[in-house]
Amino acid sequence: MSERKSLPKQVRIYQPTYQLNSKKHFHQENVKKILQKIVDSELKEIEYSEKIIPDLCLTLAENIRTAIKEENYDRYRIIVSVSIGQKRQQSVHVFHSFLWDHQRDAFVTHNFENCHIYANVVVYGVYLD
Template identity: 25%
Template sequence: MLRKPTLGNVSISNQASWSIAGLLVAQRMRKNLKERRAQKVAKKIEIIEPQPPSFASRPSEKVQLSSIKHILESYLPERMGDMKYDHTKVPSLVKLISEEVRTQVKKVLPARYKMLCLVTMGERAQEDIAIVSRCLWDPHADNYVAHVYENSSFFCVVAVYTVFCE
């Protein structure tokens, strides 16, 4: 007579056997999976106000734009006065103005800030000009100041960009 092979209390047979406990566990697992899938679909990410990431360092002190604006407003009329436009002197004059503005602005710039000084000069004639700039930066730490000086002969636009370096 042949006996069925056994492994302790477990018997091996060709017929599938189902237990109530196993069915209840499978039902619970299926319910949990459905709930997880529904939660993933229901999650909507909404950015209310753009902020720098929490791991990014923030400046302890921000740039005082009013002090830079005051420097530009007082320096340009004093330096330019009633100069006449001379296209041969403009390259060296623009370089000189840029260096002098940079040295004055560096005195009021907080630590860990870098700056860029951009000077544009041209003759005043019958034409119009538009100067536009666009930057990609952190709006919480970076900024700029621009000032225009004009007289009867020429115009001069000075823009100072300040960027916080981490």
Template identity: 30%
Template sequence: MATKVEPRLEARSGILGKKKSSFFELTRRNVKAGSSYVSMACAPSLEDLEDYEHKGEVEVENTYRMEPPKRFVVEHVQPIIHSTLEKHLADLVIYDASVIGNLSKCIAGEVNEQVKLLDFPRFKLICMVYIGEKRDQDVQLGSRCLWDSQRDTFASASYESSVLFASATVYGLYYE
């Protein structure tokens, strides 16, 4: 006697025995009548299209210059830092943490822009500003960097009033 196998079991065993296909093999699939595949792609918005447009920038070959054409001069940068700190912090009479956070960003941005005007080619400029409240305590600030001691350098200045202290540092890191 022959045993009858239900068609549903045959279909299941046929599916399980086949190798699963990849999503990227849509062209190789045998599409049966009555079945369909749906795919979706979102068109970029107008703001995104501006990012993908060719800007017309010129690509330049490496110069392999090992020495900077103009050195980072600490003596020119320190007065900029000190005058910017005095300009923004001289009229503060109380320490308000909500105001100081934005003020330190503003000072760092202004110092960075003024130092960029000195035109130190091939130097990356990093400006860090620390502002704290004076409450009869000691504060020690330190930094550690991995850099080339012959070409990279920094300039720093500090400001102190009866209610707060501030320290700003500009690092000039040479790009080879």
């Protein structure tokens, strides 16, 4: 009988295919331009009213979020915070707190004022891995 030599079985080793960086990073200057254009056009002639301001905050945040999502920032969650209040010679402090990756996460802020209202809008681009 003939003897067969058994060859060792080859095992293929693949490198990980996960992606650590996005293809299109959150570009703060472009987001700032979008934010200024939308906020200034929407709030230019608005007067304070307790009935319309809550709905205005929601629609403004949704319009900003959809406009920024059209930029197709890869692997980023877009978070929009809109605060609108009546101007009555008061001061306002807004504070947000997040766990933050300084290399990948970013934010843009815009403040708006007319003679009736003030608005503070913050857009966060938080990287998803």
